[in-house]
Amino acid sequence: MNLACETLGLSNLFSFHSEINSDRIKLETNSYLLTEPSTFDELIEIFKFRFSIFGVSAVDDVQLDFDSFDRYCDHLIVKEKSTGDIVGVYRFIASNKNKKFYSSSEFSLNSFLKLPGNKLELGRASVCPMHRNGQVIDLLWKGIGLMAKKYNARYLFGCSSLMSTDPADAQSLYFKLKNNDSIDTELNVFPVGKYAFTFKPHSILEENFDVPPLLKSYLMAGAKVVGLPAFDEEFGCFDFLTVLDLNEISSSFKRRYFN
Numbered sequence: 618m619n620l621a622c623e624t625l626g627l628s629n630l631f632s633f634h635s636e637i638n639s640d641r642i643k644l645e646t647n648s649y650l651l652t653e654p655s656t657f658d659e660l661i662e663i664f665k666f667r668f669s670i671f672g673v674s675a676v677d678d679v680q681l682d683f684d685s686f687d688r689y690c691d692h693l694i695v696k697e698k699s700t701g702d703i704v705g706v707y708r709f710i711a712s713n714k715n716k717k718f719y720s721s722s723e724f725s726l727n728s729f730l731k732l733p734g735n736k737l738e739l740g741r742a743s744v745c746p747m748h749r750n751g752q753v754i755d756l757l758w759k760g761i762g763l764m765a766k767k768y769n770a771r772y773l774f775g776c777s778s779l780m781s782t783d784p785a786d787a788q789s790l791y792f793k794l795k796n797n798d799s800i801d802t803e804l805n806v807f808p809v810g811k812y813a814f815t816f817k818p819h820s821i822l823e824e825n826f827d828v829p830p831l832l833k834s835y836l837m838a839g840a841k842v843v844g845l846p847a848f849d850e851e852f853g854c855f856d857f858l859t860v861l862d863l864n865e866i867s868s869s870f871k872r873r874y875f876n
Contacts, residue, residue: 734771762874776856777832789826801841808847
């Protein structure tokens, strides 16, 4: 057992085996390798990397980003082949493997989760700023496609974050999405508890507000934002619950990533 896992009490957090799985996802380009972690050391590296991006830790004075949901997650990592460093990560929770989801802590998902079909939650998407290029993004989308196939998922969903604590920014983005027909309120998804906040009716809205890159990518694939955003004070962001029905995915994304 990895000493760091023992020290932090993480050994009880994971139902994870260090043996290499012969059928684990593995894709590569000349510069990058996308794969699933096969050791506890790689899991620790994931949590170190996520902390470097988000700056949030579940334990005081420990520079690791992990939570109770990581026990049930599949993870994908992108490594730079020349250095072996992790430069991108994603985590996934499948509804046919677990019934608890990170986004359930911020939103009421009851109506959505009752829809027929397996669901795959995507979260903690992180890419090193120096490696936010077409190769890495393409690899991650291919990995998402393989994860969706692995779990026979009908829906992909998760929190798309706007890194701001200003409600006017959240309102500007929300109404821009609404004007672009990217909002769907039929699923009756809404933020709950401390994550709920009220739009101010007389706020000055910025019409040309930029859509965050990750959310823009999901929208290009055919996803919708399903209701009002949640305010996550801990991470300093507004989360927009985003759902992609793979039966309605754009033809270009289907052809490239979901065949």
